[in-house]
């Protein structure tokens with residue numbers, strides 16, 4: 428079986444690249460082994476919130492000029508990065524995903540009530556232009572009884588520092604008793620699935636009306652809109668006051684919905700998705716990949732003219748380590764990583780972690796190499812790339828989207 432392009436990975440980067448190629452009429456296959464980082468997303472995308480020296484970033488597309496030459500944004504060219512970033516909202520809107528953002532970073536609440544910068548906010552992530560902005564003066568913070576992945580007390584503490592008075596309530600719905608009987612079932616995604624039913628949402632809204640006093644704003648966890656944003660829009664209209672949605676602990680309802688919608692957009696554009704299979708290796712001849720091998724297909728190789736590696740970082744299994752080295756496990760590509768194990772990480776969990784900046788080594792066209800020899804029909808995109816400390820910089824989704832768009836354009840240019 429032969430395709431124009433085979434993309435290895437099923438996360439934000441793979442899907443962005445696949446959609447762009449499929450929409451341009453390319454016969455494209457995505458092979459994905461499992462969950463992607465989108466399932467754990469905060470409900471927002473980051474482009475750049477902090478420079479490597481720790482300086483906070485207000486205008487990410489201006490600040491990218493200060494990044495080192497090894498950073499993916501600089502490698503592909505600052506003008507290209509700006510152009511792809513500027514096209515992102517329209518690209519996602521075409522997939523049915525509405526994102527809010529400007530040239531300045533927005534502020535969103537984390538699940539613990541802290542405020543963090545973000546570039547683009549998903550529909551159920553309330554994001555503010557300024558850290559000081561507030562929707563109202565009296566907040567009603569509502570959760571679902573038995574749900575342990577949202578912390579109304581922390582949120583209230585944070586809002587009260589802004590002069591917003593808060594009251595926390597939890598609503599008990601009979602329809603959620605099945606989930607409540609087992610704490611591990613009472614997760615945001617399961618609640619959101621239940622809340623897809625109009626009747627259950629109506630009961631929830633009725634309870635809010637019953638407990639509401641003189642509050643002028645409602646705060647809810649992200650437990651609506653599993654399949655699409657219909658339930659979310661419905662809740663917004665029905666409660667009759669401004670709603671601020673705040674992220675829960677993982678799994679992430681907005682992240683999983685985004686992933687589903689991207690997959691739908693890819694298939695609608697004619698792409699082929701092969702979920703639950705894992706690329707195990709490739710046949711490489713004359714500096715080019717001829718075919719890739721997968722766990723399910725054994726020695727039967729899948730051929731293509733171009734290949735994209737979008738397997739993620741350590742979390743996605745795009746990178747791996749043993750006691751002595753960091754390596755790329757699928758194709759044995761060259762990596763940028765410290766050889767000294769004691770430089771890989773800090774033992775303090777909340778410190779900046781060097782290993783997050785490790786990744787596959789590429790040239791400026793994002794071609795990786797093996798044993799020093801570039802592979803001319805292979806591109807790497809997303810968090811498998813070296814040079815971006817996504818967690819520290821707040822650049823994870825930006826790098827995934829922008830490098831994927833760049834790789835797609837390189838393939839389209841031929």
Ligand SMILES: Cc1cc2nc3c(=O)[nH]c(=O)nc-3n(C[C@H](O)[C@H](O)[C@H](O)COP(=O)(O)OP(=O)(O)OC[C@H]3O[C@@H](n4cnc5c(N)ncnc54)[C@H](O)[C@@H]3O)c2cc1C
Pocket residue numbers: 435436437438439440441458459460461462463464465467468469470471472473474704705706707737738739740742743744745757808809810811817821822823824825827
């Ligand atoms: C837990 C977590 C939360 C994050 N939250 C945010 C956030 O809120 N905002 C933000 O901007 N950034 C966030 N990030 C950063 C994140 O890395 C990027 O936002 C982005 O989603 C990464 O996309 P990706 O496609 O490069 O990699 P991934 O999302 O990791 O996807 C890699 C995919 O490749 C598949 N794969 C791996 N090996 C193979 C193989 N051999 N064969 C087939 N498939 C394979 C994996 O199963 C996975 O589906 C988060 C990262 C993590 C780890």
